[in-house]
Amino acid sequence: MTSFRRDKNQELWKRRYLQVTLTVATAALLLFPGNNLRAALEDEILADNPFAYWRFAEPVGSTEAVNLGSGDVPANFDGNVTLGVAGPAERPNGSAFFDGDGSLVRVPDSGLINTSNGPWEEKTIELWFNAPDVDVESEQVLYEQGGTTRGLNIYIREGNVFVGGWNRANDDSGMTTPWISGEDDPTGGNLYLSTPIEDRTTYHVALVLDGDTAGMEGTLSGYLNGELFGEKTGVGQIFNHGDDVGIGGMDTSTFFDSGGVSGDGNFFRGAIDEVALYNVALPADRIAARYAARDTTPAGDFNNDGTIDLADFEIMRSNFRQRGGFADGNINFDPDVDLFDFLEFAEAFNAQPAGAPVPEPASWCLMVFTALALWLGARKRH
Ligand SMILES: [Ca+2]
Ligand SMILES: [Ca+2]
Ligand SMILES: [Ca+2]
Ligand SMILES: [Ca+2]
Structure with a gap:
């Protein structure tokens, strides 16, 4: 074989080797995109266009919560809310820790949440929480909007999380109000669902109101960690319900399964994260998508x-x-x-698994390219 032909063969082989290597490396990146496989929680939530979405990622000392949703809904930290603690949904993003002693986020009455533009047929409220002690005798509010006549809330008591909804007044000649509580209390207008929870455990909870504009065949549903834990019918529409909105505590009245309460109070002790509000009833698969997108x-x-x-x-x-x-x-x-x-x-x-950790796809590709570079360098020296 002449020197010319040998050089040509080597050149051809080198080119083939490069092609194969690049193809393998590209395939590896496509097949193993690493952390990008999990859709970001923020993207999942924003995909459903909430009018309010508070991530509680603000630095320590902030007075107002940033709303990533589409609406203009101010929310203010009040009392001893600690920011910058790890986030139950995504640890690095941070969350708000409420001290159970007067701290809450106050959200004034809003045309998007509870006043001016009612009645509403559909609502979804979601949040994440983690509490050091869930076996509390008095209700601790995770979220509430409205007062004792009409409203929605999410709270904990005696090792359970509750979602509640009520329109107790007759606002439209009995067509969609007052809601029907059930056999025990046919005209009470209050509905509650609950399920057990544990200390120092992260939960995603969602309240879905899927009402009825022509009767009371609508439903109130509760989801925990992406799964339905209860559903009740007897729901029509919810009419305008002032008396403010509280996160981590009651801001001016609410109604628990144990009865109505007035003023501020029922403060929560623990972390709350990623609170989002919608004027649509999100379907079960969208609720499940959030839980699937949690930080693992x-x-x-x-x-x-x-x-x-x-x-x-x-x-x-x-x-x-x-x-x-x-x-x-x-x-x-x-x-x-x-x-x-x-x-x-x-x-x-x-x-953690013992021994050397499995290299990330990125470092795997780096190794391939390094090997290739070494080989090309070695060929040159020949
Ligand atoms: Ca957060
Ligand atoms: Ca700690
Ligand atoms: Ca209230
Ligand atoms: Ca590390």
Whole structure:
């Protein structure tokens, strides 16, 4: 074989090798897109066009919650709300921690939520929460709108989460109001659904009002972690219902299954995150899509490099007994980095598979290209 032909063959082989390598690398990127496989929670929520969507990602000291929804709905932090703690839905994004002692987010009456533009046939309210103690004797409000005559709410009591709805007044000659509570209380107009919950556990809860403009065949539904836990019929429409809106506490009156209450109070202790409001009844698959989009990354990878190791532990150690968010080593959903976080960190560390971690697709491709570069370099030197 002449030197010319050998060089030509080598050139051809080199080109084929490059083609094959690039094809394999591209296929790898397409087949294993890594974290992008999970749709972002924010995208799932915005896809349904909420008029209000509060992520509670504001820095410590903020007085107003940023609304990512389509409407103009102000919301103000009041009392001792701690911002910057880990988010139950997505730890790094942050959430609001309510102290159970006067802290809440106040949302004034709004034409999009409860006044001026009623009656409403459909509503969806969703949020995430995590509470250190759910076995409380008195109701603690996660969300409420309206007062004692008409309104909607989500609250906890005695190890259960409740969703409630009521239009107790006869607002249209009995056509769609007052709602029908059931056999025990046929004209009460109040409906409640509940399901058990546990301490220090993250939940997604949704209230869906799918009413009736010509009767009371509509429904009130409750979802926990993307699954329906209860549904009641007897629902018509909900007419305008002032008396303000509270997140993490009652802002001017609400009505629990145990009765109506006035003024402010019933403050929640724990973290609330990703609150979104809609004037449509979202279908079950859309509710499930949010839960599927939750953050499932290991609870200890503070520097977000894919593994839980000494570098993460150092972050936690340097912030121990101080306030901080997830990036500071605060795993659970309270304001402080402490032993509770260390216990969860140790658990997550031990749950990691032993031995070397499987390389990420990005680093896998990098290895392929590095090998290719080395090979081409080696060919040149021949
Ligand atoms: Ca958040
Ligand atoms: Ca109220
Ligand atoms: Ca790490
Ligand atoms: Ca903590």
